[in-house]
Amino acid sequence: MKIQGRHCERPAYVYMRQSTPWQVIEHRESTERQYHLREHALELGWPASRVEVIDGDQGRSGSTAAHRSGFQRLLTEVGMDRVGIVLMLEASRLARSNSDSSRSAVGRHTSRTHLYEGRWNKARKGLLQFPLPVGYVHGADGDRGLDPDVQVRERLAYLFAFFRRHGVVRSVVRELKREGLDLPTRVTSRDG
Secondary structure, three states: OOOOHHHHOOOEEEEOOOOOHHHHHHOHHHHHHHHHHHHHHHHOOOOHHHEEEEOOOOOOOOOOOOOOHHHHHHHHHHHOOOOOEEEOOOHHHOOOOHHHHHOOOOOOOOHHHHHHHHHHHHHHOOOOOOOOOOOEEEOOOOOEEEOOOHHHHHHHHHHHHHHHHHOOHHHHHHHHHHHOOOOOOOOOOOOO
């Protein structure tokens, strides 16, 4: 359904929720993206005075609607047909139980979409980083350079030279197995 003038005459609601206080603290990117939905409503044609952000349910589980006054208010407004649009990152932010969410008749987005959008948001801000390929490291000054480990550099040089000679990855793998050589790997840790 296309947005029409009659939709913009009613309020646009941005519903925000993260399930636990820990998520609110640790997933600030998600909170920021949810607040950004207000600007999206403006882009869609709603006047600022008719865009309302409901963020009082932050840090509250979606297992029940009983203690989420924002969700209760949103359901009441939708039920009374006084809403032009509801914006949220994903419908699971509304409720986990079918009895709570079926009343709002909202579909679910997948976790994959949620993560994808988070990645794009970081990219837009220039904050998205990917790990460097094996054989390269970040220097103290932030520059990238060759791995200082001689064994890593030599193994990669051997691998690429063999590939240039034979041009077939399967042959490279077979040769590495025959020689009893492993490929260098980067060990990462999320500790600390």
